[in-house]
Amino acid sequence: MMVLPIPDGNTQNTATSALDVHGLTVEFPTRRGVLTAIDDVSMQIAPGEILGVVGESGAGKSITGLAVLGLLEHPGRIAGGAIHVGGRRVDTLSEAELTKVRGREMGAIFQDPLTALNPLFSVGKQLVETIRLHSDMNRAAANARALELLRNVGIPAPEERLRQYPHQFSGGMRQRVVIALALAAGPRLIIADEPTTALDVSIQAQITALLRKLCDETGVGIMLVTHDMGVIAETADRVCVMYSGRVVESGPVADVIHNPQHPYTRGLMSAIPSLHDRVETLAQIDGSMPRLNARPSGCAFHPRCPHAGPRCSAETPPLVKVDTTSAACWLQQGGTQ
C-alpha cells in the first residue's frame, strides 16, 4: 500500500485523536468485479473538534462513517488501511468486541430521527439500556444519567419525557433524543451522518448549534457527514471534501471556503447561493459524479474539470499540503501537462 502524507497540518498523534483513519480502502465485491467505494482515505479528528465531511451522494462520505462504526453492509469490506478511535484500533476487532466499542467509544447519529428510535420502547428505556450496556450503573443511577442527558440536549420537562415513546416527540426533539443516545456512554467520537437533512431549516440550526455546544463541553470529536456546505461552514472546524471515494481537499473550514484549491471544491463553493449577490442562475458543475464501476483513470474529476490536462487522466494526484490546506490536484503540483 502506498503511504500518503498526513492530510493536513493539524497533526495529532494516534494516541490522542478522537479518530484517526489512515489509508482506508473499502471494497464491494459484486458479480461483475470488485468495486472500490473508498480509495485510500485518511482523516483525523481531535478531541472537541468537528470535522465536516462533504461531497455529493455516492462520494463515499457515509460509507467512511459506517466503516468506522464497523457497520458496513454486506458485502462491503475494509480492504486496507487502519482506523483508530481514541487510540484504539477498531477495524480489526471481531463483531463481539465491536459491540462493546460501539456506543461506548463511538456513537452514531443517523439521518432520519423518525426511524432511528425503536417505536415500542420508551425513550427512557432506550437511554437506560444504552447507559447500562456500557457501564455498571444500577437502574437508579442510569435513570438519573438519562435525565441529565435529556436536559443536556435541551429537552424540556425531561422527567416527563423520559416515560414517553418516540411517536410523542417531534422530529427535532427526536433528533435530540438520538443525540442523547449517541452521547449516553460518553464516547470519544460521534459519527453524525446527515443529522440535519431530514429536519426543517429552523430546526437544523438548533441541532447544529447543539452539536457544537456538546462538542465544546464534553470534548467529543464529531465527524459531521453532510452534503450541505452551509452546515459545514457554520459548525465544523475543519472540512474534508470527498469526490468519488477519495479525499480531494481538506483543511480548516475558513481556508477551504475562502481559498479552495481543488477545482471541485471551487465548483462546490460557487454553487452556494449568496445572499448578497443576486444572480439569475446558480453556478453548477457540469456532468455528474462517475459511478463506482465507471471511474475515470487518473484524477476521477478530470472529465468535469475546466483545467484538466493530459496528466490528469494518466496519473492520480496525491493529497499534498498547500499553505494551510491539502489538495489532490496536479494544478498545485507542477501542472496538468
Added chain:
Amino acid sequence: MLAFIIKRLANAVFVMLSVTFLAFVIFTAVGDPVDQMLNEQATQEQRDELRERLGLEAPFLVQYSKFVARAATGDFGISFRNQQDVLAMIGERFPATFELVLVATFISLVVGVPMGVITAIRRQTWYAEAMQFTSIIGVSLPSFVVGIGLILIFSVWLGWFPAFGRGETVDLGWWSTGLLTHSGRMSIVLPALSLSLFQITLVMRLVRAEMLEVLRSDFIKFARARGVPARRLHFSHALRNCLMPVVTMTAMQVGGLIAFALVTETVFQWPGMGLLFIQAVTFVDVPIMAAYLCIVALIFVVLNTIVDMAYAVIDPRLKGADA
C-alpha cells in the same frame, strides 16, 4: 379507550345477531323438528301439542326474537336426539376442546417463534434451510394424515402415548380438566401436536418474514450503533416489533382451531365439541348444531376484541388513536 370499547361491543353485538339469525334460519329450514322428535305413530294431537309447546306456531320474527332472547341467556333448547339440555351438553364437552386448543397454541408459539427468529437471523445455515424445508411438509399434509401418522408412530410402534380418548379427568366444579392427571397429560400430547403442526409452520413463517423486514429498519441499525448485543437486538428489539401480527394471527387461529379441532377430535376420538358436532350432523340434531355455531362465533368475536385491546398494550402508538 372507553369510546373504543363501546364501539367494539356494538360491533360484537351486531356480528352475534347476524350469526344467531343464520343459526336460526338453519334451525327452521332444515326440517320440521317435530318429525324428528316424535315417532311415526304419534297422533296429530300430540304433534300440535308439541308444536304449541315449542312455540313453532308463532310468526318467523317472533320465533327469532324468542330464540335470540333465549340464546342470550344461554338457553339453546334441548337436543332432538337425547332430549338433554344443549348448553349442558356443550358445556360438558367444551373444556376438552379448549384444553386441546390451548395446548396446541402453546406448542405452536413455543416452537414456532424461536424457529422463525432462527430462520431469519441464520439464513444461510443448513439448519435454517432444514427448518424451512420441514415447514413446507407441515403445511402440505392434511391434519388427519398427520394424526394417523402420529398414532402409528407413537402409539402403535413406540407405545409412548395413548392413541385415543382423553384419559382421566379431574372435576373442578364446572370445569373438568385432563391436565392434572398423568393419563390426561399423556393423552393430550398427540392430538395437540397434530393440531399444532400447521400452526407451528404458520407462526414460524410469519415471524421469519416479519423479522427480515424489521431487521432492515433504521432503529435496528441505530441500536447496533449504540452497542446493543446481537441476542438482545434480535430477541428484544426486533422480535417485539414482530409480535403484532403474531398476536393477531394466533388469536384468530385459536378461534379457527376450536372450529377445526373437529377433524383432530374425530381422528383421536377426543370427547370435545367438534366430536359432538360431527355426531349431531349425522343425526340432524339441529339445536346442537345451532348452539355450536353460536358458541364458536362468540369465541371468535371475543378473541377479536381481546386482540384489538392487546394491540394497545404492545404498541403504545395505538393508545388513544382511533382504531
